[in-house]
Amino acid sequence: MSSSHAPTSPPSDGEGPGTIVYDPNDPFWRDTEDDDDDMDYMPAEGGSDEDEDGQDNLSFHDAAERLSNLSGVEIAFEYTDDNDDDEDEDDDEDEENHDEAEEDEDEEEEGESENPRRPVYITREQIMQLLGHAGLGRIFASDLTPRSARRRPRIDEDEDEEEAESDEDTGYDPNIGPRRTSGRTRRPRGRAAFEKVPSDEGTQLMNAGTFGSNPRKEDTIKRKKRLAYDIMRRELGQGSDGRQKNANRLLKQDMIPESVADTIIHYNARCYSGQFSDDGNFFFSCAQDFRVRMYDTSNPYDWKYYKSVVYPYGQWTITDASLSPDNRFLAYSSIRSIVCLAPTDPDNEAEPNLLDFANIGSSNPRGFHTYFGIWSIRFSGDGREIVAGTGDNSVYVYDIERRQSVLRIPGHQDDVNAVCFGDSQSPHILYSGSDDTTLKVWDRRSMGDGREAGVFLGHTEGLTYVDSKGDGRYVLSNGKDQTAKLWDLRKMMSKEKADRIDPYSYTTRFEYRSNAYDFSDYRPHPHDCSLVTFRGHKVLKTLIRCHFSPPGSTDSRYVYSGSYDGSVYVWNLDATLAGKVNVLKATKNSRPRDPELLAETYDYWGRNSGSWMTCVRDASWHPHVPMIAATSWNGWGTSQGTCTVHTWNDGVEDDEAEPKVGRRVNAQLQHDDRLYRSVEGRSSRRQPMWYDDWMDDDQ
Template sequence: MDYIPALGEDEDGEDDEGDASFHDAAENLSGVEIEVEFTENDDQEEGDNGQEASGAARPPRPIYITREQIMQLLGHAGISRIFASDYTSRHRSRRFADNDDDGEESEPGTGYDPIVPRRRRGRGRATFQAVPSNEGKELMNAGTFGSSNRPEDTLKRKKRLAYNIMRRELGLGSDGRQKNANRLIRQNMIPESAADTIIHYNARCYSGQFSDDGNFFFSCGQDFRVRMYDTSNPYDWKYYKTVAYPYGQWTITDASLSPDNRFLAYSSIRSIVCLAPTDPDNESDPNSLDFANIGTHNPRGFHTYFGIWSIRFSGDGREIVAGTGDNSVYVYDIERRQSILRIPGHQDDVNAVCFGDSLSPHILYSGSDDTTLKVWDRRSMGDGREAGVFLGHTEGLTYVDSKGDGRYVLSNGKDQTAKLWDLRKMMSKDKADQVDINAYTTRFEYRSNAYDDNNYRPHPHDCSLVTFRGHKVLKTLIRCHFSPPGSTDSRYVYSGSYDGSVYIWNLDATLAGKVDVLKATKNTRPRDPNLLADTYDYFGRNGGTWMTCVRDASWHPNAPVIAATSWNGWGTSQGTCTVHTWNDGLDNDEAEPKMTRRVNAQLQHDERLYRRLAHNYDDDWEDD
């Protein structure tokens, strides 16, 4: 069911119709009585010509209706607020928070409250940021995010790969032009929708990432297993190892690989993180890291039971940061085996965390369901204050990724946008505290509703640089990332999507490409009634529709390869990890292994994946 706010009402309880300059009726309507005049029905007491039975003409009788009766008849929340006696005071108390740019403020203690016409915020697609984005164009032309074509003549030619290779082989142009041409070749190799390999799981796949050197890949499933693969040859993966979360709840929520690739940390909706060695010869049980353990002295109000939604290793591998369900950010010291810092800095779940710079553990980012992205500097947190705040999302955040340069941050939100932020443009805590963040959100329930763009209202304090649209952030905490510098020259940002695709954008918010995982995987395995019981979208005992939700994607750091991890199958009841490579627009090739091959979790060919019907598909099939 679509979420549709009350007609004509915004999040502040104000009417949306009217001009930019308007008079607030609420300020003069409190305590008003309404007189309604109408004539009773002719058929009840009057004759055909308006005469009473006695023959005397009767004037219309006025009927007085109280304010409470009007409210019962209309039942409209917005009109109720207009007539409420306390609306004026509540409205005035929020006026400055909504109009920081109006230039008038009351002096503390004076009680002076100037009447400032409030600016009207538009609604719907008309309020979207222009595409292409001028700010994004500047970033692209500055060379911070990839390279741009250098004009060589007055003719505009579409230079394909073969043309650029020819110029490189002939050594045409200066050294600068040749280096630029090489970067353009690399960044234009966007992977295709056709999948080289489809890895099928018997449970939904929640996340998967390459290591920083590209030699390792892991995927996390709802069956509480993490599979590891050797990807030193990105076109020919090798199965490595599987580890389990022994006491997980619902699913494995996140995983993070240590910088030296020796340990893998993974979490569930509990306060314990498992730390497992990646060595295939080491079959020992994973170590348990209890983030609720902060030593012998627990501060007042400390919560010992919470779920973990996001974890990240620090650049030196000594600490793990976590975003949790008790509205906090935790920093865990692996050597001391306890949490050394808890930051209760949000008003809702912290769905995403990351370090700002791989070389320094001091700067942290956290994204929350309270719609804020906050920056924390551990060197100046004596009073627990954040270093700054990013406002702009109108619904909760689902993921945060850092470019790794200590400056640019990317976030995904339930308002169906991804946003790029610059650390230099963050708001100070003092200014952010003057903004009522709850006034600009509808608390959209993304797990059960479809998002209606017509209800979108831009945040008046949006300090983001570029906004990216087109993908769907529904059902689950879908993730977004910066593209790697090695294989793409940091040219793009990309995100999974509920519609079964990986969206790839240029920095000016234009779509650079799209990997259609739904198309690549549709009907690639038979129905299995035993695997349909837990699905969200399955209708009917023997029916169902093949659906795909790409929850996470990872771009190989050195090769034009994207691995997408998805909820996939009949009613999204199973999962896949699909490997997509750049193939110059071809849907097939003559290389080995063959494209679109279907394998199980151990990368083994299984004929049962190729069955067209499932009449006899009742036998059990274990992945590992």
């Protein structure tokens, strides 16, 4: 609502209080009476326009008269002949004739009383006396200010144009306002406002071949083509080269890993993230005990423990890690301004190098005493730089050779939870996602004035992760509004347009760490420029991550995300669910209970925190084989962690081969029979002596 709609106060005589003008023709007062969407008042269930006490909505005159009777305060109405004392006399004469025509039309169409509607003057002193009455707040809805205006004013001109177009459809006249018989169309809320599934835009992307191949009809016979049939067709070599290549790509798409876990790696601390290297020969996992554990996965079905590195003075947890393109160095961060850079060579036991992102190259570097946490880091494609998203609302770019930050972009209004490069060949394109609900694109070649290249709007809560497809076009984000969204760089919003939109006008600032999301409060973002929206997972408690599936093992067919409910969700590009890896089911009761855990506490879902709980924070799809490694908060009350390896096995739940399906190992991949001893229900008993020794095995 623009500032021109605010009520005006005629000049005071210098002694008495000023007066507030009530003008029925002023859009501010008209919206206040007729637009229920922007008011605190909500109609009662059942469709009737009644307030909390069951009373009908009243006009301003009737409400004032009723309040006079209730409160004993006399309300005086002063009628004037003109709408604006500042108009010229010639204009006044024209306006009087125009107002008379409006009044006649109102009387004919709306059946109002014979008294003409004129501006009403009520003294401020009288209003202050009326404030003591309890019913005033319900009628005037918090001093007649719409809810959206109390949060932040919406000043976007495009939105005003859209509202004007919708008003034309409902009989809106800019001179006399909306007619009471029509009213405005209320925008849907809650689940009724969810996006269409399957998504039309996503279907077009799938059919275009950008995200995988599509099957080609060869005959009219409908059959379920299993893997053996597809392999036979490939071996026979039937069809053209194009058909054979398409058949090979289709083989990868059907191999979505199963819920049953091949291996369950148990940690004695929550596991925050884990990723395969680009070539698939390396895997690392980050835990809350400030250790990053590395594994040799050159044979993806036979992992080998590699080494561990430690963050020497971290805070709370290791927040993120990134592997250099040549796999020689691993960078990992905590809620500090320092990033540790450690060699991955198992024979190199040197201490990690400390990269101070607070050092911006000034004569007196700010050094270690400067405090800001780092939430996300990524290596550039050439391995020379690291980009970081930080708690001081900024994006930093650190030059490893120069040992200092070469760029700081204070481009957000809240924490920057996620950053990444556009692709491996373009270190000048950066993406950043923030708690201010925006996803921004930065081009370092044109940042002389610090301006972003573009903005993506659509999330109504803060972002938790950002991933690039690597083609310089498509970006994926996860948000606390319980959605993942796909974006196209060609559809990003310009800075000039985005600057006219306040992102905080469309968010409830949902506290995801301690509350369950209420979908009835959801209201779609009016400026959403995303292509596809994915739903079903839960983004709660922690910054849960999402990713594009790799081209080598999935033909880039899917996007996937972890979830607070203990699963990995895999979606087709049309937003339909392609598969689901149930980590909670695969790991439940897979280790002894912690004797120190309080079994009588509960989380906000009402689950007993002493029971087995799983929150999948991150997942990584192997680049060449049908395998997903999920890193989770896992165990009795999510007090510990796991990394579970899930592979495609054509629906087979049991496997007679070695290693056996579902084997349980410690952090060094050592098989331990003690992990198979279920002690569920024995939390009040003392654990055997081996329990304490086993808890320290991986230290």
